Amino acid sequence: MPKGSFVGDVAKDLGLELTALRDRGLRVVDTGRTQYFFLDLQNGHLSVKERVDREEICAAAAKCVLNFEILVKHPMKLYRGEVEILDINDNSPSFPERNSVLEISEYTAPGTRFPLEKAQDPDIGVNSLQHYECSESPYFTLDVRNADDSVKYPELILVKSLDREQQAVHNLILTATDSGSPVKSGSTIIQIIVLDGNDNAPEFTQSVYKVTVREDVAVGSRVLQVTATDRDEGPNAEVKYSFFKIPEKFDKTFKLYPESGEIEITEKLNFEEQDFYELDVQARDAGGLSSHSKVLIKVADVNNHVPEIVITSVFSPVPEDTPLGTVIAIFNVQDRDSGANGEVRCSIAENLPFRLERSFDNYYSVVTAEELDREEVAEYNVTVRAADGGSPALRSSAVLALRVLDVNDNAPVFAEARYSARLPENNAAGALVLTVRAADADWGQNARVRYRLSEGRVRGAPLSSYVSVQAETGALYALRSFDYEEVREVGLWVRAEDGGAPALSSNVSVRLVIVDENDNAPQVLYPPPAPGPGAGPGAGWAGVELAPRSAEPGALVAKVVAVDADAGQNAWLSYELAKATEPGLFRVGLHSGEVRTARFPLARDAARQSLVVVVKDHGRPALSATATLTVVLAESVAELLSELGSAAAAPGEPAGSLTRWLVVAVAAVSCLFLAFLLLLLALRLRRWRRSQLLAAGSGALRGVPASHFVGIDGVRAFLRSYSHEVSLTADSRKSQLRLSAGSCCDTLPARPPAEPSGDLVPTGDHVAENGGQVSFQYFLVPSSQNFIAIPCISSQILVEHGNMVVQKPRSMKTYVT
Numbered sequence: 118m119p120k121g122s123f124v125g126d127v128a129k130d131l132g133l134e135l136t137a138l139r140d141r142g143l144r145v146v147d148t149g150r151t152q153y154f155f156l157d158l159q160n161g162h163l164s165v166k167e168r169v170d171r172e173e174i175c176a177a178a179a180k181c182v183l184n185f186e187i188l189v190k191h192p193m194k195l196y197r198g199e200v201e202i203l204d205i206n207d208n209s210p211s212f213p214e215r216n217s218v219l220e221i222s223e224y225t226a227p228g229t230r231f232p233l234e235k236a237q238d239p240d241i242g243v244n245s246l247q248h249y250e251c252s253e254s255p256y257f258t259l260d261v262r263n264a265d266d267s268v269k270y271p272e273l274i275l276v277k278s279l280d281r282e283q284q285a286v287h288n289l290i291l292t293a294t295d296s297g298s299p300v301k302s303g304s305t306i307i308q309i310i311v312l313d314g315n316d317n318a319p320e321f322t323q324s325v326y327k328v329t330v331r332e333d334v335a336v337g338s339r340v341l342q343v344t345a346t347d348r349d350e351g352p353n354a355e356v357k358y359s360f361f362k363i364p365e366k367f368d369k370t371f372k373l374y375p376e377s378g379e380i381e382i383t384e385k386l387n388f389e390e391q392d393f394y395e396l397d398v399q400a401r402d403a404g405g406l407s408s409h410s411k412v413l414i415k416v417a418d419v420n421n422h423v424p425e426i427v428i429t430s431v432f433s434p435v436p437e438d439t440p441l442g443t444v445i446a447i448f449n450v451q452d453r454d455s456g457a458n459g460e461v462r463c464s465i466a467e468n469l470p471f472r473l474e475r476s477f478d479n480y481y482s483v484v485t486a487e488e489l490d491r492e493e494v495a496e497y498n499v500t501v502r503a504a505d506g507g508s509p510a511l512r513s514s515a516v517l518a519l520r521v522l523d524v525n526d527n528a529p530v531f532a533e534a535r536y537s538a539r540l541p542e543n544n545a546a547g548a549l550v551l552t553v554r555a556a557d558a559d560w561g562q563n564a565r566v567r568y569r570l571s572e573g574r575v576r577g578a579p580l581s582s583y584v585s586v587q588a589e590t591g592a593l594y595a596l597r598s599f600d601y602e603e604v605r606e607v608g609l610w611v612r613a614e615d616g617g618a619p620a621l622s623s624n625v626s627v628r629l630v631i632v633d634e635n636d637n638a639p640q641v642l643y644p645p646p647a648p649g650p651g652a653g654p655g656a657g658w659a660g661v662e663l664a665p666r667s668a669e670p671g672a673l674v675a676k677v678v679a680v681d682a683d684a685g686q687n688a689w690l691s692y693e694l695a696k697a698t699e700p701g702l703f704r705v706g707l708h709s710g711e712v713r714t715a716r717f718p719l720a721r722d723a724a725r726q727s728l729v730v731v732v733k734d735h736g737r738p739a740l741s742a743t744a745t746l747t748v749v750l751a752e753s754v755a756e757l758l759s760e761l762g763s764a765a766a767a768p769g770e771p772a773g774s775l776t777r778w779l780v781v782a783v784a785a786v787s788c789l790f791l792a793f794l795l796l797l798l799a800l801r802l803r804r805w806r807r808s809q810l811l812a813a814g815s816g817a818l819r820g821v822p823a824s825h826f827v828g829i830d831g832v833r834a835f836l837r838s839y840s841h842e843v844s845l846t847a848d849s850r851k852s853q854l855r856l857s858a859g860s861c862c863d864t865l866p867a868r869p870p871a872e873p874s875g876d877l878v879p880t881g882d883h884v885a886e887n888g889g890q891v892s893f894q895y896f897l898v899p900s901s902q903n904f905i906a907i908p909c910i911s912s913q914i915l916v917e918h919g920n921m922v923v924q925k926p927r928s929m930k931t932y933v934t
Contacts, residue, residue, distance in 0.1 A: 125198070143188070182199050182201050205240075216306045219231060219310070223279045227278055243296040251273070257289060290304055325410065326343055329414075330382075332416050334386060359398070362397060393413070394414040426513060437491040442485060445471065562616040570585070607628075635740060640682070698726045703748070
């Protein structure tokens with residue numbers, strides 16, 4: 118068939134779509150031999166690549182089959198195909214020589230057989246040599262003998278005695294024909310020369326000599342010796358041996374000694390190339406008579422070929438998530454020996470995550486037997502060992518380098534389960550806090566880790582406004598200066614994410630502890646701060662305390678109370694007396710701040726003692742504040758006020774201003790107390806008077822709905838019922854509220870009817886009615902920012918001729934607790 122001829126539809130046989138042929142990587146496996154076929158990926162057809170000659174490929178084999186392998190890469194799988202080569206009658210039978218000479222003595226007895234050279238036809242079956250024909254002769258006839266190997270051997274039989282004097286030469290035509298279509302034939306001319314006088318031809322001791330030799334026999338070794346005898350005497354009995362028309366390649370392999378008949382090997386034998394030799398040996402005497410015998414030499418195979426491992430395909434790199442049973446590599450093992458010597462066993466190490474599977478003939482597949490993990494083993498060198506069945510066995514090996522391809526199956530892992538750092542307050546913005554580190558066991562892009570903060574809030578503000586993390590290095594930076602007194606601890610999560618697809622991530626908690634710095638001075642809560650400009654943190658503080666002159670040593674006089682906004686030792690406070698009017702009279706508790714008498718007050722001790730107490734923390738450097746106490750040695754409040762008054766009269770004294778304000782404060786408290794007692798008395802009197810007025814009658818406000826007088830809401834509703842205008846003066850004791858008489862039909866009449874009305878319902882402290890005068894009580898009302906103080910003293914509302922006059926009370930006081 119010509120090149121490109123269609124052989125078979127591989128795509129159809131494998132059930133593959135044409136579009137998938139390229140994607141799946143189909144190809145014909147190259148075995149190192151001549152490739153007679155190729156796979157056309159356009160149509161999926163197997164076509165002839167090189168012209169096929171069955172006689173060249175398979176010689177005389179009855180069935181000629183060419184094997185080919187189709188490899189599918191995705192997924193890797195090997196398919197085997199067979200192409201049977203059909204013989205055609207393209208060869209004619211042919212003889213080695215077109216003319217041959219046969220010498221026969223005239224004394225040869227009838228019935229003697231003379232072997233002829235056989236014809237060759239490379240075809241098989243009916244196309245091969247089928248029969249011989251010989252031209253007619255009264256002296257000879259043709260006989261065809263079938264040997265054990267089914268080869269036809271022509272022989273010429275003498276049927277009538279020869280007479281040289283009558284006919285010295287006989288010419289015969291031997292024709293060989295096949296049964297092909299069309300029939301082909303070949304012929305040779307046999308010239309028979311009749312010899313005179315020598316009547317006995319040499320005779321071989323055996324018609325067929327058989328011998329078996331090992332293929333590793335040394336060159337020059339003797340194979341066998343043929344022997345022939347001649348019953349003649351003298352020169353006619355001398356026999357010489359020679360090969361009779363053997364192939365040229367056989368003549369190079371063996372040497373026949375003419376005198377002895379010994380056959381010697383002249384070239385190294387190779388069982389794989391030629392395992393059988395058939396030699397025709399001729400024995401010829403001096404008279405020209407000859408005879409023939411066959412020598413059959415069988416070559417015995419020797420285990421002299423090491424198994425050859427041919428790697429067909431390797432799928433590398435191998436993804437680490439490859440399923441079990443996936444084909445990783447395909448290889449072929451060839452051993453040119455035969456029998457047990459050619460039987461090959463393959464194996465790999467047992468500690469590998471692979472196993473061998475035999476596909477067909479000598480093809481093996483390496484498949485995954487366990488799950489792969491690139492993080493444990495990134496590359497495998499799989500050694501394939503092959504051993505034949507000879508004795509001793511021959512071995513060979515090949516190494517498959519398999520690299521494991523990384524798959525993103527590992528999330529980043531932080532070096533620590535959790536991180537914590539201490540950051541001093543008042544840090545600089547942009548200060549490095551700590552560095553988190555995460556490692557990813559994967560490789561390449563899958564192992565590239567980036568960091569970012571998880572969302573969160575600190576004191577209502579986004580976490581990202583406080584700290585940031587560098588995406589590549591994991592360095593955590595403070596974006597602002599922290600104040601321990603505002604934020605003492607920041608908890609956050611840092612996420613590490615790799616570059617795989619899909620990406621894997623992990624989180625770690627970071628605890629940022631703000632370390633207190635001694636940046637706050639102690640703050641004195643008692644005694645209260647001294648008023649005046651310039652007061653601030655660390656300024657002086659003032660207070661007045663009373664101490665009896667009869668106080669015993671250790672008596673509590675006062676206690677300085679201070680706090681520090683810092684923490685730890687920065688907030689540990691200690692108290693000490695820095696300055697005193699009378700040293701030794703008072704002492705201060707180191708940790709309590711209690712001011713106690715250190716001894717009995719003496720008569721010579723000044724009545725007013727000034728103490729300056731210093732409050733220090735334990736920071737580095739230490740911060741402090743002072744508190745100033747004025748202790749008056751007196752037995753009663755009167756003596757205290759007298760002492761303070763005298764202090765106010767002496768402005769030149771250092772504490773004069775403080776004493777003056779102390780006297781004012783004591784006087785104010787006393788006045789407020791007396792005013793409170795008077796207020797209680799007034800309330801009692803007003804309640805008694807109101808009960809008297811209610812008993813006299815209640816018809817003065819007829820026509821006004823009672824709901825306008827229920828509580829504060831009623832008053833507001835009542836006032837909204839009238840159009841009014843208000844005139845206020847800063848220095849007037851009266852405020853005028855004018856109501857237009859014609860503005861509303863519900864305007865109060867100038868003089869209410871005398872008859873009592875049931876519409877007015879007294880409301881206790883809220884409403885009082887007496888002859889045109891109405892009393893309202895005011896209350897303390899809270900607002901969003903402060904308190905609105907409404908006096909509780911009654912105001913007089915006078916109704917005169919349609920006008921309402923609100924009279925402001927003479928005295929108003931407001932108490933707020």
